[in-house]
Amino acid sequence: MTGAKNSGAKIPGAEILVRTLVANGVDTCFANPGTSELHALAAFDSMPGARCVPTLFEGVATGAADGYARMTDRPAATLLHLGPGLANGLANLHNARRACVPMVNIVGDHATWHRGVDAPLTSDVEGLAKPMSAWVRTVPDAASVAADTAEAIRAALTPPCGVSTLILPSDSSWDDTAAAEPIIVEPPAPAAPDxxxxxxxxxxxxxxxxxxxxxxxxxxxxxxxxxxxxxxxxxxxxxxxxxxxxxxxxxxxxxxxxxxxxxxxxxxxxxxxxxxxxxxxxxxxxxxxxxxxxxxxxxxxxxxxxxxxxxxxxxxxxxxxxxxxVGCAGTPVPAQPLAPPEPATGALTADSVGQSLAALLPEGAIVVDEGISSSPMVYTACAGARAHDWLTITGGAIGIGMPLALGAAIACPDRKVVTVQADGSGMYTLQALWSQARERADVVTIIFANRRYGILQWELGNLGFRDMGPNARNCTELGRPDLDWVALARGMGVEGGQATDAESFNRLLTAAFARKGPFLIEAVI
Amino acid sequence: MTGAKNSGAKIPGAEILVRTLVANGVDTCFANPGTSELHALAAFDSMPGARCVPTLFEGVATGAADGYARMTDRPAATLLHLGPGLANGLANLHNARRACVPMVNIVGDHATWHRGVDAPLTSDVEGLAKPMSAWVRTVPDAASVAADTAEAIRAALTPPCGVSTLILPSDSSWDDTAAAEPIIVEPPAPAAPDxxxxxxxxxxxxxxxxxxxxxxxxxxxxxxxxxxxxxxxxxxxxxxxxxxxxxxxxxxxxxxxxxxxxxxxxxxxxxxxxxxxxxxxxxxxxxxxxxxxxxxxxxxxxxxxxxxxxxxxxxxxxxxxxxxxVGCAGTPVPAQPLAPPEPATGALTADSVGQSLAALLPEGAIVVDEGISSSPMVYTACAGARAHDWLTITGGAIGIGMPLALGAAIACPDRKVVTVQADGSGMYTLQALWSQARERADVVTIIFANRRYGILQWELGNLGFRDMGPNARNCTELGRPDLDWVALARGMGVEGGQATDAESFNRLLTAAFARKGPFLIEAVI
Known part of the structure; x- marks a missing residue:
């Protein structure tokens, strides 16, 4: 891309931003830019090897950056649009904060000289960022981009690792600077145990x-x-x-x-x-x-x-x-033997889904678990499956599953990713399916379609409520109409099928594991 | 619903919350509660006439409360779950703030005595609320619920009107209080002109x-x-x-x-x-x-x-x-004559959609405009249509259209609502379609399917960028795969059809206007 503002030995702040990221191994950016981030977006095209993964909602970007970091132990970047764009990404930043993963969360802002006129999109970006970030800084000018970006990366990688939010006013992006040498970061080692x-x-x-x-x-x-x-x-x-x-x-x-x-x-x-x-x-x-x-x-x-x-x-x-x-040098590792069960038969339940998944899970799979009320059964069932990684919702902010799977798949393109996804939580960030399709991410999404916020109905009982009135029923049931997840997936370019018993589930899962690319199974339980 | 904690003359804080809301005419709540809001949710069932409209994402709840307020000049309530739930609603609170509409934004929080242990969902709720709220208060205990709720309503209705965020720790909800008499609010009149x-x-x-x-x-x-x-x-x-x-x-x-x-x-x-x-x-x-x-x-x-x-x-x-x-007592009102055009024929464009909409728009319709790059053509075309109201995106935070339409339809059940919706923006809060189906909201959604963030491609040119590199292209094009909005709508229980020329668009729009309830038209332009 050809910039409007690039002359002589100086380069625009946006270009030194991307150079610094890539020089420190931050080459992947989950992006949802707007007008104030267009110079930054364009700069990603000035740097070979820098990759922007487009998302249709900011919570997908931040959740994917979390998944990427969990699987690589390296930060991804995000690129978000002003206060409201950051706000849409905050729930999954909350999860990332609880996961203690590194992330360079880049948020554009109005040009410094434009903030005072209170244009419609003006808001307190730092104020929004602080509750969910380990480190926040607004870059004051183009000359500070190199150092501030390096500091953001360093802060993100400083144990226990965390979210660095780098707020980039658009004049810091488009102004030229001579401070164009990327700074390489040496993050500190973890502290010694007590x-x-x-x-x-x-x-x-x-x-x-x-x-x-x-x-x-x-x-x-x-x-x-x-x-x-x-x-x-x-x-x-x-x-x-x-x-x-x-x-x-x-x-x-x-x-x-x-x-x-x-x-x-x-x-x-x-x-x-x-x-x-x-x-x-x-x-x-x-x-x-x-x-x-x-x-x-x-x-x-x-x-x-x-x-x-x-x-x-x-x-x-x-x-x-x-x-x-404790002197256990001679104690052998109590390693789990390979003991996958047979695929389930009969009724489809969280237990039978777990059993079939455990039976069919390929070696080296990554399981992303936002199963909520169905999660424990699947986790338990998969204990004896082939070796796999298990990622779950760390901070309780629902809507992490499908974004996390996107990021894990981008991080590990040679491994199969399986998302175990509750239907209610899945609706928060279903836009992730489109990014999975665009990127041909190798993700199988299993929707637990129980047509309710099961965890809330359980908690109502737990709190001593006996009979639900119409408002409580309306707000904890997902039916009337039922969600059709196969249609939702098709709407975003992801193939899928519905399973209503264990046999049809097994057929769909076997087919999904035999191919590459995204696929969705609506498991009606 | 029968509560676990209700005895004698005292009532739980959650019940006096709802009593105070309803006594002040705040009888509609756009809700997306979690565990910490279950007592509040249950209390809505203790009060005749109080209605919770369920949403599957918090941005739908806040955007709908905005639409409700724009059409009634009265606040709706929301019911959101902790910091992350509030965060998901912030982008549309930003729009509501810019719209100067009243809203009582109720956010649950952990019990006061539980905050100190830093449970996974703990965050700085007040910090998150402040940038997008005109008024923020955390209710300290059940005895303060009546007064604080009244103050929230009063603040929301104080000109120029705004978002009151009332943070309700769950012990303030479930503890009993003798302060059980609702306080009626008298909001101040607007200031005199200068x-x-x-x-x-x-x-x-x-x-x-x-x-x-x-x-x-x-x-x-x-x-x-x-x-x-x-x-x-x-x-x-x-x-x-x-x-x-x-x-x-x-x-x-x-x-x-x-x-x-x-x-x-x-x-x-x-x-x-x-x-x-x-x-x-x-x-x-x-x-x-x-x-x-x-x-x-x-x-x-x-x-x-x-x-x-x-x-x-x-x-x-x-x-x-x-x-x-200026002495214009004798000057007549230059009223717009009724001058609907004929429905368009031929190619489907933003202009021809506008022309056909102007031709067919029923008397008293409410048009919700998040058409973004297609918006000006439709606005201009509808000048001579039958009398209607026009609601648009006030703060530039995209993802307001379909939620706003939900709220307007709940506020005005006897009027037809038409959403003029850009495809890119629509993806931010598409979950609103399910609430429209659940509530049988009388909303026709017209998706401008231009398969791109048209406004960003225009702004790239405006900023002097000539050729898009792969990252800029990937982040401003919505194809590969194309979104199928008819499938997305069907996935949420909303019927729809695709129009590829003006004639098919006219047929679908005529059919949609002839029936009640939600319908979606994907206008491929």
Missing amino acids: ADALRAAADALRSGERVVVLLNGRATRTEGLALAGRIAAATGAKLYAHTGATRIERGAGRVTVERFPYPIDLGIAALAGAKHVVLIGSGEPVGFFGYPDKPSRLAPEDCRIHTVAPPGADALAALRWLAEA | ADALRAAADALRSGERVVVLLNGRATRTEGLALAGRIAAATGAKLYAHTGATRIERGAGRVTVERFPYPIDLGIAALAGAKHVVLIGSGEPVGFFGYPDKPSRLAPEDCRIHTVAPPGADALAALRWLAEA
């Missing part, structure tokens, strides 16, 4: 008292789980992954770990009798929501919390030290 | 110099336009409605007014030679965006700006005073 907490945790693990170990971050990857599995095998400790763990490597050859339960009563029960909770890459166990007459902190009052490696500290170092300290 | 500015504007109008009058708010309704039209006829002043006017009453019997042009060069040309700009219900004319080497303020340097009635002041009083002052 030595006192490690010693106390080792004592606890050797004490014979009940110990629960809660894992997230690097601790739920293959190496971390192997260490944790040996520690648990040697000491009798109980392992859980965080309810919203960022990425769990599981299936055959890995150490199987339960996720800490979402329902508050099950969470309290999971910790009953525990004298110690050891946190490795995770925060302490708390209620997902507050409930009348239930606690916020779920561990018993007499239970000690050992924060050996909070998010941002070196979880693997902590696990290695603990494995050494 | 007397000095009025006198100066009257002098300007009588001076023979070129005067441009920019109108918004009450000034673009029937009575205001009649006054403005007589003033213009008597003095030669040029009238414009604001580019993003909140609601324009137009068509046969009303005074036709152009909208101030969006393209910056046309805006500058519209003010060329003007010695005075008179603002009635509108801010001053500024560039929608800043552009290199173009001004922010569009009026000539020697032009005086007369702010006789800023948003929030009494625009009708200003117009009456000016009409008197």
Whole structure:
């Protein structure tokens, strides 16, 4: 693309933005630009190897950048349009913040000299960004683009990693600058584990008292789980992954770990009798929501919390030290044997979908789980499947599933991605299907079509409500009319089919796994 | 619905919330609740006449509340889930803020005693709300619900009207309170116009110099336009409605007014030679965006700006005073004669869609215009159509069209609503179609399927970019694959058809106008 403003040795700020990104390995941008970002967009065409993935809604862009980062441990960029465009991306930035993934979230703004006239699209972009960002800066001028972009990347990669929001006024994009040399970033290493907490945790693990170990971050990857599995095998400790763990490597050859339960009563029960909770890459166990007459902190009052490696500290170092300290050098890794079930037959339920998925899941698949009320059954069923990665909703902001799958597929084009998607949550960011079609992303989307916000109906019961009135029914049922997900997918260029029993589901899933590219299965459960 | 916590003379905070809303005429709630809002949701079933309209995405709820307010001049409520749910609604709150419409935006939050444990869905809700709200308050406890809800309503209705965000921690909902008497609100009247500015504007109008009058708010309704039209006829002043006017009453019997042009060069040309700009219900004319080497303020340097009635002041009083002052008592209202064209024939274009719509538009229709690059042609074509209201995108945050239409249809069930919808913008909040189907909203949606972000391709040219590279092309073209809007509509239970020439468009539009309920026409232009 030929810019209107490019002369001599100086280059426009937008070009040094893209040069700096690419020089630091940030070569993929999930984009939904508007007028104020057109110079930045054009600059992506000035730099070989820089790729913009178009999205039709900003929540798709931010969710995809999260998925990309979970699978590569590197940031993607986004390109969003002013305050409202950022706002549309915030819910999935919230999830990314909870996932502790790196992201360079680039938001255009009006030219600095245009802000004062309060044009229709003017808003407080920094104010909107702060709640969901680890780092926020407005670039003051073109001369600052190189340094500020480098700082954004550095902040995003600083453990525990996070969302850097770089606000780029359009004159910073189009003005020329001589500060045109990209700065290469050296992000800091993770902090060392807490030595006192490690010693106390080792004592606890050797004490014979009940110990629960809660894992997230690097601790739920293959190496971390192997260490944790040996520690648990040697000491009798109980392992859980965080309810919203960022990425769990599981299936055959890995150490199987339960996720800490979402329902508050099950969470309290999971910790009953525990004298110690050891946190490795995770925060302490708390209620997902507050409930009348239930606690916020779920561990018993007499239970000690050992924060050996909070998010941002070196979880693997902590696990290695603990494995050494508890003397489990000779303990073998309790690896999961390959044990895929037969595909299910008969009625289609969350359980039978899980069984068939476990049977047919290809080696190295990435499962993206926004199954919500159907999620636990599928997670459990897939324990003995071929080796796979499991990505889930980290921050509770629904509408992450299909965007996350898009980003994972862009990050790992040689791996099959499977989205386990609740119908209600799926409607928040269904536009992701179009980007999957445009990019020929290798994603199979399984919609759990239970025609309701199942989790809300469950929570109504949990809260003691007995009979639903018309308003409560209207707001928790998804029927009248039913959503037709096969039509929705076709509307965005994604082929699909509806399954109403296990046999038709198995046929569709087998066909979807045998081909490349996006496909959607509406599983009516 | 039977609550778990209701005993004696005290009632739960959630019930006094709904009682206060309904007692003040806020009986309609566009809702997308989650767990932390279930007590509030249930309370809507405790109050006869309170109605929750379910939405599948929060931007639909906030956009619909805007449409409802534009047609009733009363606030609707929303019910949104925590920070991420609010975030999803912010883009259309931005538009509502620019529209100066009243809204009671209710956002649930964690129980006050649960916030400190940083549960996954915890975020800075007030921080997110402030940029897009005129008033924000977190209810501290159940005893404060009655007063805080009343204050939210009062703030929303205080001229120039705005978005009140009432943050409701779930313990404020479920705890019982004796403060159970609803408070009735008396909102203040609009401020009087500025007397000095009025006198100066009257002098300007009588001076023979070129005067441009920019109108918004009450000034673009029937009575205001009649006054403005007589003033213009008597003095030669040029009238414009604001580019993003909140609601324009137009068509046969009303005074036709152009909208101030969006393209910056046309805006500058519209003010060329003007010695005075008179603002009635509108801010001053500024560039929608800043552009290199173009001004922010569009009026000539020697032009005086007369702010006789800023948003929030009494625009009708200003117009009456000016009409008197310029002595146009005998000037007749230059009312638009009924002059619908014949339906178009031949190729389908934005112009021919506009012509056919003007020909067939039923009396009293509400046209919701998010046509973006196709909007000016349709607006112009409909000038001589039967009397209708025109609602458009006020703040430039795309994704308002179909939600706005939902709200207008709920507000005015006896009037036909027509959405003129660009395809790119429509994808942001397409979930509105499902709510239209659920509510049997009488809305005809016309999708301008030009398969591109036409406005961005135009702006690229405007900014001097000549050849698009692959990234710019990928991010401004909507094809590969084409969206199939008829399938998308069917997926959400809305019937539709595709038109590829004027004749097929006319047939579909005639059929759609002859029936009640939602229908979608994909106009391939």
